[in-house]
Amino acid sequence: MTLFQFNSWRDVLIQLALMVAIAVVFLLGFFYVYLPNTTNHGETITVPDLEGIPLDELGEFLTDRNLRFEINKDSGFSSQYPPLAVLKQFPLPNSKVKENRKIYISLNAKEPPKVRMPQLVDGSVKNAQVVLKSYDLLLGEITYASDMALNAVLKQLYQGKPVKEGASVPKGAKIDLVVGDGLGNQEFNVPDLIGLTYEDAEFSVIGQGLKVGDVHYDENGRAEGSSEVMPLGTVFKQSPASDQRTKIGNYIDLWIVGTEPESFN
Structure with a gap:
């Protein structure tokens, strides 16, 4: 006894149509019912912005969001953030990922690299700001001293002491300036x-x-x-x-x- 009996071409076409319909239903059920229930298909998480978050807070922060992280070997430095804070990440913020996705991060260096101190004396305060920025140094406190040259840099200081051109200072260090007040010796x-x-x-x-x-x-x-x-x-x-x-x-x-x-x- 055979499974299907074909009495005419019409019966053949009907049987083929039923088989195709069963296959379509099976495929639709597999992709739209079975897979979503077993792989969380379609359920995504928005990647948060991790920049600036300290390493010791990162684990709990990502675990609460059903994400993981891995530290890249490369690192960078920014004076804007404390040591071992997140500088870069991949995937980027606002990306859509699945739960438990691993986020790759780069950290801020623990010890800032050294740079050579530029010469600021005899230049203007405006010029000093531009030069310091190009060296990844920060403008610290400005104090004024009696001198005929208005806003001319008279001294450059690091941690309260004079620092000479070419001296080694940490990147991101604050450089204080003593500047002329344009009045000369007032008395x-x-x-x-x-x-x-x-x-x-x-x-x-x-x-x-x-x-x-x-x-x-x-x-x-x-x-x-x-x-x-x-x-x-x-x-x-x-x-x-x-x-x-x-x-x-x-x-x-x-x-x-x-x-x-x-x-x-």
Whole structure:
């Protein structure tokens, strides 16, 4: 007795159609019912962004999300993150993966590599920022010192001590700068002009960034505390006196032995 009896071509076609239908149902059931139930087909997890997460927190973080990780041998360095924090990952964040997928990560170096300290002195603060960034160094604290050059770098410091060009410093180190305030020495001792001729006194005053103020004449000019008349044409008194302090641009009044010169028009 045979399984199928064919009385006509119509019966053959009907039997073939039934066999194809059974096969299609079987295949659909296999791929859309059996496989999803046994392999979690279609169930995916969004890969989180791991950058910056410390290694000692990574295991628990990924386990809670049904993921695993493996550390790559290569590493890098970024001053933005602490040592042994995640720098790179694969698959990338927001990728879709199956549960228990392994994420490959690269860690931030435990010890930062060394770089050569660049020369910043005599350059501007703006230039120092650009140079430090190119060397993977950070701009630290800026303090100002009295100097005529505004925003010019006077000193470069690492950990509070001067650091010379070419010295070895850790990548990511903070470099502090001492910068000119553009004002020069805000206060300094008044020059001693007593005994100088008017020309010499004027040269000294102007050379120190000061100005000659009022000029007085006295034929009997004597230095303070002295009973002797000083030589003709010399300074016997000044204001402010040499034991005081002054600032750039201030005036100094002079008293000269002699008579006031006649002005000729």
